[in-house]
Amino acid sequence: MFETRSVRPGGGGGASATASASPAATAAATALRAVPRERAAFAGLVLIYIALIGLCLGTLVAAGDLSFGRSPWQNLVKSVGEFARPSVLDVWFGPERLEFRSDDGALLRVENRRAVETAFVAAVGRATWVTFQIATLGSLLAAVLALPLGLLTARNLNAPRPLAWAANGVLGTARAVHTLVFGLVLVGVVGLGPTAGILAIALHSMGTYGKLYAESIEALDMAAIDAVRATGATPLQVFFNAVWPAVLPQFVGNHLYVWEFNIRDSTILGLIGAGGLGLLISEAVSLFQWSRLATLLLVVIVLVMAFDAVSRRIRKALL
Amino acid sequence: MSARPSIGDASVPTGHVPAPAGRAQSPAGHAQSPVRDTPARPDPVIRLDQVQVRVGPHALLQVEGLTIAPGERVAVVGPNGAGKSTLLRLLSGAVATRQGSVRVLGREIGPQARVPLTRVQWRALRAELGLVMQGLHLVPRLTARENVLIGGLARLRGLDAWRGWVRWHRPEVRAQADAALDALGLSARAGTRADRLSGGERQKVGVARLRLQQPRLILADEPTSALDPHAVRQVCAVLRDTAGAGTLVSVLHQREVLPQLATRVIGMAGGRIVWDLPIDAVDDARLDGLYRLSGACRAEATATSHVPDPVGARPANAARPIVHPSKESHP
Numbered sequence: 001m002f003e004t005r006s007v008r009p010g011g012g013g014g015a016s017a018t019a020s021a022s023p024a025a026t027a028a029a030t031a032l033r034a035v036p037r038e039r040a041a042f043a044g045l046v047l048i049y050i051a052l053i054g055l056c057l058g059t060l061v062a063a064g065d066l067s068f069g070r071s072p073w074q075n076l077v078k079s080v081g082e083f084a085r086p087s088v089l090d091v092w093f094g095p096e097r098l099e100f101r102s103d104d105g106a107l108l109r110v111e112n113r114r115a116v117e118t119a120f121v122a123a124v125g126r127a128t129w130v131t132f133q134i135a136t137l138g139s140l141l142a143a144v145l146a147l148p149l150g151l152l153t154a155r156n157l158n159a160p161r162p163l164a165w166a167a168n169g170v171l172g173t174a175r176a177v178h179t180l181v182f183g184l185v186l187v188g189v190v191g192l193g194p195t196a197g198i199l200a201i202a203l204h205s206m207g208t209y210g211k212l213y214a215e216s217i218e219a220l221d222m223a224a225i226d227a228v229r230a231t232g233a234t235p236l237q238v239f240f241n242a243v244w245p246a247v248l249p250q251f252v253g254n255h256l257y258v259w260e261f262n263i264r265d266s267t268i269l270g271l272i273g274a275g276g277l278g279l280l281i282s283e284a285v286s287l288f289q290w291s292r293l294a295t296l297l298l299v300v301i302v303l304v305m306a307f308d309a310v311s312r313r314i315r316k317a318l319l
Numbered sequence: 320m321s322a323r324p325s326i327g328d329a330s331v332p333t334g335h336v337p338a339p340a341g342r343a344q345s346p347a348g349h350a351q352s353p354v355r356d357t358p359a360r361p362d363p364v365i366r367l368d369q370v371q372v373r374v375g376p377h378a379l380l381q382v383e384g385l386t387i388a389p390g391e392r393v394a395v396v397g398p399n400g401a402g403k404s405t406l407l408r409l410l411s412g413a414v415a416t417r418q419g420s421v422r423v424l425g426r427e428i429g430p431q432a433r434v435p436l437t438r439v440q441w442r443a444l445r446a447e448l449g450l451v452m453q454g455l456h457l458v459p460r461l462t463a464r465e466n467v468l469i470g471g472l473a474r475l476r477g478l479d480a481w482r483g484w485v486r487w488h489r490p491e492v493r494a495q496a497d498a499a500l501d502a503l504g505l506s507a508r509a510g511t512r513a514d515r516l517s518g519g520e521r522q523k524v525g526v527a528r529l530r531l532q533q534p535r536l537i538l539a540d541e542p543t544s545a546l547d548p549h550a551v552r553q554v555c556a557v558l559r560d561t562a563g564a565g566t567l568v569s570v571l572h573q574r575e576v577l578p579q580l581a582t583r584v585i586g587m588a589g590g591r592i593v594w595d596l597p598i599d600a601v602d603d604a605r606l607d608g609l610y611r612l613s614g615a616c617r618a619e620a621t622a623t624s625h626v627p628d629p630v631g632a633r634p635a636n637a638a639r640p641i642v643h644p645s646k647e648s649h650p
Contacts, residue, residue: 224456227525230411231532232446232473240484241469245460 082290086298090117090291120292124280124299131276132303134194134269135262138201143255146171146206150213157217167210175207179265183274197274201262208258216250249318256311263307267300362425364389364536364566365410370419370429372405372590379405380590382419389535392559393568394581394598398610402590403570404453407538410568411450412441424448424536446473449534449561451525451542451569459514461486463505463524466513467496470528499530502557504550518545526554530561537562539569543576555579574606588612 060066069075094113101107152159152167159167183200190196220243228242270278277296284293365387372380380402387393395403408414409421412428421429424447428436436444457466468488475483475492482488488496500509503523508516516524522545529537542558543551551573558567558580569580577584577598584601586594586609593609 221456221459224458227450227452227456228458228469228472230445230448230450231470231528232442232444232448233469234442234472234480237472237480237483241461241465241472241486242458245458249460 079290083294085291086294087117087291088121088295091121127277127280128299130194131266134197134201134276135266138198139205139259139262141202142205142209146209146213150210153210154214154217171207171210174203179204180272183269183272187273192273194275197266197269200274201266205258205262212254216247220246252318253315256315260307260311264304363387364424366422368420370416370421372409372414372416378590382592387566389566390564391566392580392582393585394577395570395585395587397587401587403587404540407540407570411448411538447535449529449532449537451539453540457513457521457524460512462510462512463500463516464496464509466524467499467527467531470531495531499527503527503553519550523554526557530557535565537567541570541572543573551576
């Protein structure tokens with residue numbers, strides 16, 4: 001705190017210290033005066049930011065928490081090596097008779113890797129569908145829940161102040177609490193499974209939706225709406241002919257954006273028992289099955305990128 | 320259109336503060352009451368009486384009296400900040416005043432109204448009032464044709480009104496819109512989105528919208544400002560045609576357009592009506608004099624030139640008075 005605060009006078013102090021001769025001092029003073037206030041303020045902000053970074057790094061180093069473990073390189077190489085061979089390849093190239101033997105050579109078990117991995121891939125497929133369900137239904141629920149709150153918070157609609165504040169508070173809380181936290185609480189309330197995931201996604205995204213709704217409503221060209229009203233159209237005609245066409249593409253764009261975001265989010269919701277890919281991910285991590293984790297991550301990446309491509313195309317078409 | 324009540328000439332003492340005593344006032348109580356010698360004359364479309372529009376201490380508009388009869392073609396000329404746009408906005412209900420009487424299309428919309436207009440009455444008034452305002456905003460995502468169709472919304476009845484909601488108009492209505500666009504040479508652009516039209520094209524679409532609206536009174540604020548000479552003739556022809564037997568009041572800057580849109584010219588400067596003459600009596604010298612006058616007016620009301628826009632930028636919402644009348648004591 002003190003460090004950051006001392007930065008601002010620091011700049012001026014330095015200038016006056018170098019200016020021992022009075023003409024130089026006046027020159028420096030005029031040069032300082034020539035700098036616009038906004039720029040000086042911005043420079044101050046940058047200095048505060050730099051000081052903050054220094055503070056964070058310094059305290060971390062001082063506490064000795066900035067370490068990379070005992071043998072980071074070896075671990076990295078090993079993990080990357082296993083990542084490089086995703087388990088999904090075993091479906092085609094895995095050994096059909098993998099023999100497990102005890103130390104004295106007795107045959108314990110024979111495993112068909114191809115069959116095992118095929119079953120795993122089927123499980124991944126089901127989990128992916130659950131993840132998609134969670135993201136989709138959660139987003140829709142959030143969009144519906146956020147609509148009235150967004151309307152209340154949009155400043156140009158002039159909702160009653162207390163209501164606007166309340167709505168803003170609800171939306172702010174929803175944004176502040178992470179999906180995972182909502183999920184943890186909801187798993188305790190509605191039990192394990194996708195329902196908790198859907199509700200968690202809905203509660204958190206509601207905050208995002210509300211804000212986006214309010215912003216797109218605030219960005220409306222009121223003059224165009226007034227021009228329509230000036231023709232003597234009824235309020236509903238005004239809404240459908242002026243407000244709706246302007247707002248709809250933005251709403252759809254927002255919805256796709258948040259939906260896309262939620263697909264990413266819902267992949268980890270399984271970590272807390274809310275179903276979907278996350279459950280498999282946590283399993284793979286706990287058992288150090290990096291090749292399976294690689295498969296799962298591949299699925300996540302493909303899923304997110306595919307959705308991203310589709311949503312971007314739709315949003316572009318709507319512009 | 321021959322005998323028109325000419326009022327509010329330059330001889331009106333400028334320092335005079337109109338003070339209609341209170342709200343309950345008799346309309347005949349004014350010396351300037353525009354009752355004239357033509358008894359067969361129908362009710363005026365516009366009648367202003369002792370109107371003042373102020374923003375803080377600055378008078379944007381001071382009109383002792385103004386009457387416009389049905390079917391008149393009136394042009395308002397004057398330098399920037401003369402109060403021309405404020406006058407139009409006052410007439411369209413976008414600017415409210417608490418002083419004087421404003422009658423438009425037989426309805427009192429000023430402070431003299433015993434009962435403020437209901438929403439339905441406002442809507443009916445707006446439907447009869449055609450506006451071409453500066454920087455008329457079209458709905459950007461709708462096509463030119465759809466923007467024109469908006470003009471006809473208020474006239475739709477029954478099932479058609481319902482179809483108007485979802486912009487699924489009957490072919491006959493669409494044909495009207497296409498005809499209106501065609502009259503302005505825009506038929507090729509009918510399917511183009513409004514935000515992809517050029518400035519002049521947008522202005523034309525605004526005028527075409529008026530044609531579907533079929534208003535009794537058209538208030539046009541510089542309807543030809545962004546247009547090329549050919550387009551000016553087109554727009555003027557359409558405006559004249561649309562006005563028909565109705566009334567046309569336009570703010571104009573281009574001298575050569577005056578005879579196309581007006582038979583009566585009102586010269587304004589510094590928020591006041593300086594002269595009000597038939598078009599034949601308006602020559603270059605008079606116009607030049609008007610524009611020179613602005614220098615003198617500017618000295619006493621410096622802020623006036625800056626203020627007009629923020630006032631009118633707000634919606635036509637008279638329930639919320641935007642302009643507060645100042646203290647009566649202001650000279």
